[in-house]
Amino acid sequence: MKEISDIWYSNVPHPKLVEYKKEQNWVRKSGDYFVFPGGGTQFKNGVQSYIDFIHKTLPAIKWGKNIRVILDVGCGVASFGGYLLDKDVITMSFAPKDEHEAQIQFALERGIPAILSVIGTQKLTFSDNAYDLIHCARCRVHWDGDGGKPLLELNRVLKPGGYFIWSATPVYRDDERDSKVWKSMVALTTSLCWKIVAKTVDSTGVGLVIYQKPSSYSCYKHRKEKLPPLCEQKTNQNASWYEPLSYCISRLPVDRMGNLLRWSTPWPQRLSSKPPSLPSEPDAEDIFIEDTKHWAALVSEVYLDGLAISLGRIRNVMDMNAGYGGFAAALIDQPLWVMNVVPIDAQDTLSIIFERGLIGVYHDWCESFNTYPRTYDLLHASFLFKNLKERCDTIDVAVEMDRILRPGGYLLVQDTMENIKKLNPVLRSLHWSTTLYQGQFLVGKKGFWRPSENDN
Template structure:
């Protein structure tokens, strides 16, 4: 994974033993397991049921049986049939299954494979044990029915509320576009502050408090396109969870508790973005979170913090202790505005 990240491609290290992966339900269009050692059909097929949870309706599961054992193949086939998966292709040691595009098979299926009504919702993933059941028929559009990229940036299928400002809650495409335009304005400001030479140094980007993914969407919709990819983090202690919307937009994301280490190698990111990360209550101090950000940021990498001036002054004091270079600037709200932006650069200093 470290080599993948250093080449500028997305990657994460995740434990896949007892708990759900930190993604919402039906997040992925395709799951690929080539020459992997995951025992998908063992232990009541817990891992395969988890793959079904995060695979979108009509999505594909590609599996390579490198062992060549027929029993392993038969166990996989039995488990896949129980979940209504369709064997689309099998050649040599590679098989491709497709999750159903409609609910007809589920309606005929034995209900013993469905989760109990009291089971955790499929979108709840943080700290939830793996379950040998499926949540039932999908209510989302199949993969083949989704809009193509980059139109998906404005078409989140699970969108409920777009903006929440002064108790104003809208669920319209217009509000979604307004949110994107707002982040386009902010990213223009960020990029101008960074400058062309620094922009060329950046590839791996971490958004620590992604919201609806507006920051990543604004970057992805730029013309000419940037060669950046963004990992959108939805903090688990934030009551507003929109990671499902982020995936529906065609972006990447993960649930995470910032009081714990993100399962990434040190120095994985060139740029860290933190907009109002510290506005929410965390079960640890600001020092703990900033030390983790410092671990993830490469020497010479950049960090952008957007928050009220009081919070940024606290952040700056800790960043200065880490020997970062910091500058606080006004935002679009002007000198009298409450929000400010702090641009930071990590140095090569070591304690």
């Protein structure tokens, strides 16, 4: 799966970023298009050269094998994640809505996974120990702020043995300000038992440091000062949803027998391997295997053959009730990517999704999703409305679907006839076309109609 290098200017009419970043070659306007040449603040020789430089610096990083899921903090227009798609690496890029216009909107328009987010006062909406590698190139996050809580949050979502790549001026400049930040970072990473496995500067003078998170408690136990402390054992699921940042080191994951987990199976074997965090129930593995078989058959026999959906025009896909990620796994050979959403009122399966080498987030569908309008080509919802109808109105969820789906995009719903009969007229009122298939699948296609004053 390749990134999209050209996008229509009229889809994201934000020329301000072009002017502000023109010396950094992030994005250029060319006629009716935006073009992304692969430049950036830290990518003086281009993103591909930067990615090769990382591997040369630390050959233990094997793109698309032991490194499959990455978090790119403060991603800009997400060129780092885009260039890694060719290497079988899927990157969750995130950044806030900022003064340079909608960089995340640019990323999604290019067909690169991205989400609006910020490391501020609340935890990121990811499970613990999710990412193989986290990347930050001049991402403007003060990692030592608030006692180091932002870096503690990265430590929470980074898997044991995972890597953090920090490419920023404190790494390779020695002026007073940068030296102060570097010393603070050294103290903080030491307290977290992160070790520096590489630190270097390239031919352009840009440097990076690569840290590795410990995979055992040995270092934690031998710290002279037990600060930050280890977090208490968790008792609630979806624990990162609307939770404040905490001043503690998240505990290392264990399997059903209480043994520390090892590094994930290499990609692509990890997609179908037994996830270490499966529930402890005796039949959990059988349920997981059957779920995988179910989605493989359903996608092949019904979604791809039976339904009138052209995957050739689909790039950004969202599974609104992802379960174990079986729908995304069944589409793995298609030139698209899937944002797996685990609703907060459903079984907490997000760690399993990441263990399979897929990406996702927690969300409450009674609220808006953190993305720009018209950013997804296909929305998939399998029995989503069963729990939602007790807490929020079907109309509100339908309007949110309409907001994030592109004109011409598809909604694919599998649900009870009771829920489909409630949803269908709402979609029709928004001038969608809808088709019912086999009495349980509702296919909706969003049109180009928008309400006007005359519709009131």
